Amino acid sequence: xxxxxxxxxxxxxxxxxxxxxxxxxxxxxxxxxxxxxxxxxxxxxxxxxxxxxxxxxxxxxxxxxxxxxxxxxxxxxxxxxxxxxxxxxxxxxxxxxxxxxxxxxxxxxxxxxxxxxxxxxxxxxxxxxxxxxxxxxxxxxxxxxxxxxxxxxxxxxxxxxxxxxxxxxxxxxxxxxxxxxxxxxxxxxxxxxxxxxxxxxxxxxxxxxxxxxxxxxxxxxxxxxxxxxxxxxxxxxxxxxxx
Amino acid sequence: xxxxxxxxxxxxxxxxxxxxxxxxxxxxxxxxxxxxxxxxxxxxxxxxxxxxxxxxxxxxxxxxxxxxxxxxxxxxxxxxxxxxxxxxxxxxxxxxxxxxxxxxxxxxxxxxxxxxxxxxxxxxxxxxxxxxxxxxxxxxxxxxxxxxxxxxxxxxxxxxxxxxxxxxxxxxxxxxxxxxxxxxxxxxxxxxxxxxxxxxxxxxxxxxxxxxxxxxxxxxxxxxxxxxxxxxxxxxxxxxxxx
Numbered sequence: 462x463x464x465x466x467x468x469x470x471x472x473x474x475x476x477x478x479x480x481x482x483x484x485x486x487x488x489x490x491x492x493x494x495x496x497x498x499x500x501x502x503x504x505x506x507x508x509x510x511x512x513x514x515x516x517x518x519x520x521x522x523x524x525x526x527x528x529x530x531x532x533x534x535x536x537x538x539x540x541x542x543x544x545x546x547x548x549x550x551x552x553x554x555x556x557x558x559x560x561x562x563x564x565x566x567x568x569x570x571x572x573x574x575x576x577x578x579x580x581x582x583x584x585x586x587x588x589x590x591x592x593x594x595x596x597x598x599x600x601x602x603x604x605x606x607x608x609x610x611x612x613x614x615x616x617x618x619x620x621x622x623x624x625x626x627x628x629x630x631x632x633x634x635x636x637x638x639x640x641x642x643x644x645x646x647x648x649x650x651x652x653x654x655x656x657x658x659x660x661x662x663x664x665x666x667x668x669x670x671x672x673x674x675x676x677x678x679x680x681x682x683x684x685x686x687x688x689x690x691x692x693x694x695x696x697x698x699x700x701x702x703x704x
Numbered sequence: 705x706x707x708x709x710x711x712x713x714x715x716x717x718x719x720x721x722x723x724x725x726x727x728x729x730x731x732x733x734x735x736x737x738x739x740x741x742x743x744x745x746x747x748x749x750x751x752x753x754x755x756x757x758x759x760x761x762x763x764x765x766x767x768x769x770x771x772x773x774x775x776x777x778x779x780x781x782x783x784x785x786x787x788x789x790x791x792x793x794x795x796x797x798x799x800x801x802x803x804x805x806x807x808x809x810x811x812x813x814x815x816x817x818x819x820x821x822x823x824x825x826x827x828x829x830x831x832x833x834x835x836x837x838x839x840x841x842x843x844x845x846x847x848x849x850x851x852x853x854x855x856x857x858x859x860x861x862x863x864x865x866x867x868x869x870x871x872x873x874x875x876x877x878x879x880x881x882x883x884x885x886x887x888x889x890x891x892x893x894x895x896x897x898x899x900x901x902x903x904x905x906x907x908x909x910x911x912x913x914x915x916x917x918x919x920x921x922x923x924x925x926x927x928x929x930x931x932x933x934x935x936x937x938x939x940x941x942x943x944x945x946x947x
Contacts, residue, residue, distance in 0.1 A: 485806035489732035501938040508937075539918060540938060563728035568921045675782060678811045694751075695744040695783060697938070 464701060465687035466658045469635040472598045475654065475685055479677070489557055491676060492525065495653050496532025498673020498697045499592065499627050502651045503533070504540050505698065506625070506669060507589050514589055516543045518582045518622075520611060522595035522631075523550040529627050529653070530594025531561040538568045542589065546572045547579035549607050575607060583614060585621035593624050593647065595631040598657050602641065604632055615645050623648035629657055638662030651698065655687050665703040673698040707944060708930035709901045712878040715841045718897065718928055722920070732800055734919060735768065738896050739775025741916020741940040742835065742870055745894045746776070747783050748941065749868070749912060750832050757832055759786045761825045761865075763854060765838035765874070766793040772870050772896070773837025774804040781811045785832065789815045790822035792850050818850060826857060828864035836867050836890065838874040841900050845884065847875055858888050866891035872900055881905030894941065898930050908946040916941040 467475065479486045503517065519534040521527035527548065534544040546565060552558035565572050573579045582588060593615070595608055604612060612632050615624060624630075626647035634640045638659040646667055652660050653674035663670060672690045675697050682689045690699045710718065722729045746760065762777040764770035770791065777787040789808060795801035808815050816822045825831060836858070838851055847855060855875050858867060867873075869890035877883045881902040889910055895903050896917035906913060915933045918940050925932045933942045 483806065484810045485803035487732050487800070487803060489730050490736045493733045493736050497938070504938050538921065539935075557730070560728035560730060563726065567727045567924070569923070678781065680812070681810070692782075695740070695747050695940070 463704065464656055464660075466661060467655045467685060467687070468658055469598050471685065472635075472655070472657060486676070488525070488528075488555065491674070492528045492532050492557075494676050494697065495529040495674045497536055498653065498671075498675065499529060499533040499594070499625070499651050500536035500540055501696070502649060502671040502673060502698045503537060503542070503590065503592065503625055505671075505700070506623075506649050509541060512589055514587055515541065516545065516582065516587045517589050517592060518579070519544050519546045519592040520595050521546055521548040522608070523552050524597065524599060526594050526597030526627055526629075527552065528555075528558055528561060529597075530592055531558070531565060533592055533594065533627070534570050535561075535564055535568050538570055544570050545582045546570060547577075547582070547611075548572050549575040549611075580614060583618050583622065585618070588622050590623045590625050590648070591615065591618070593626040593631050593645070597628040597653075598635050600629060600631070600635060602634070612645060616643055619645055625649040625651065627651055628653045629659055633659045633662075635659055655682070655685070670701045671698045672701060706947065707899055707903075709904060710898045710928060710930070711901055712841050714928060715878075715898070715900060729919070731768070731771075731798065734917070735771045735775050735800075737919050737940065738772040738917045740779055741896065741914075741918065742772060742776040742837070742868070742894050743779035743783055744939070745892060745914040745916060745941045746780060746785070746833065746835065746868055748914075748943070749892050752784060755832055757830055758784065759788065759825065759830045760832050760835060761822070762787050762789045762835040763838050764789055764791040765851070766795050767840065767842060769837050769840030769870055769872075770795065771798075771801055771804060772840075773835055774801070774808060776835060776837065776870070777813050778804075778807055778811050781813055787813050788825045789813060790820075790825070790854075791815050792818040792854075823857060826861050826865065828861070831865050833866045833868050833891070834858065834861070835870065836874050836888070837870040840871040840896075841878050843872060843874070843878060845877070855888060859886055862888055868892040868894065870894055871896045872902055876902045876905075878902055898925070898928070913944045914941045915944060
């Protein structure tokens with residue numbers, strides 16, 4: 462696979478730029494579009510015609526990656542799935558996150574907390590896939606509890622239930638890839654805006670790779686050293702196909 | 705055509721509900737999705753394969769309908785169009801609107817003010833369509849300047865340049881339809897969330913009708929007396945086809 466990537470530090474700068482005083486995007490806008498990308502990738506990989514079940518388990522972490530997951534879950538409900546969210550550690554810094562949880566309740570999407578039995582949803586009989594929205598490009602090891610335990614469970618289940626990772630597979634080093642022992646292997650990776658270097662370490666035979674987060678103009682992509690991706694029509698994701 | 709509609713007062717209540725303390729949507733989220741609907745409808749009506757020009761003139765009013773237009777213009781740029789925005793009366797109540805204008809500058813989309821010559825863009829040689837995002841369901845007659853003059857120009861140009869109206873064709877009574885003399889006749893109407901009664905007054909031979917604003921669950925639609933529309937896949941609009 463050949464594509465440009467952005468190391469974690471650069472990705473953080475790009476994000477800061479987008480929400481800075483000059484460009485003026487809000488977190489609400491970017492998160493809505495990012496979550497829509499992920500939901501669309503799930504729909505493309507698991508279309509209604511090719512499945513008999515509809516449950517999706519969304520694992521949402523405490524940061525912005527988790528917020529993308531919360532949006533994704535709401536949109537998956539609109540797209541005909543039955544999402545269940547496990548959100549053990551709430552984001553308490555940005556008040557917007559509690560609004561995202563309210564919106565999920567409005568859509569009758571269950572949001573499970575630490576004490577709830579999320580493992581009953583990690584069940585291949587009912588569950589189409591798991592959306593891994595635990596940690597994104599700001600992740601620094603080590604994985605702390607309860608997320609270490611969550612990752613253990615995912616590893617055991619991943620042969621029966623495909624994992625869709627948002628931006629970075631949780632536990633992977635953003636820039637180096639799966640350097641820890643026993644890293645999860647997602648069946649789908651949805652890179653946001655531009656792939657991070659860890660995406661170069663996926664095996665295209667194992668992992669389908671999408672890019673989403675369609676919200677920057679060509680000149681801005683060029684400034685960060687990459688070309689815009691070839692989205693079609695109004696699609697919010699584009700699948701990168703190995704050459 | 706047979707479809708449920710929501711009178712202006714009810715539409716205002718629904719909007720208030722969506723952004724109220726229980727449901728918790730933000731204006732930023734809903735506007736992003738509404739603008740995306742309109743941009744997708746424009747792309748569906750004027751696909752690249754069927755046109756030789758790419759300029760779109762977006763007329764943005766001072767309220768939320770105008771905000772939908774500002775978002776739409778940005779997304780049209782991403783979809784390969786060359787949008788130009790005429791925004792003669794800025795929204796000064798919600799700070800988010802100035803952010804939307806910044807985002808347009810970031811995308812190098814010209815934003816024209818009162819003194820600028822917007823009429824040169826109302827030119828059938830270059831312009832695919834005009835997006836009429838002047839006034840929505842809160843509109844109360846009469847049309848004040850400069851919008852009366854804008855409507856006059858649109859009326860004269862509408863046989864050469866198709867108008868895409870957002871939610872309500874500007875100048876139409878939201879509940880009664882085109883009761884004023886010389887109302888514009890849009891080629892496309894994009895109703896948001898649910899059509900307003902004026903949509904029953906369009907002639908399906910003259911006006912293509914879409915519904916967008918895909919952001920409410922079935923139970924909530926039912927509460928307001930209508931059924932969800934039959935969106936396909938991840939589409940943000942659905943075309944209503946006369947029976």
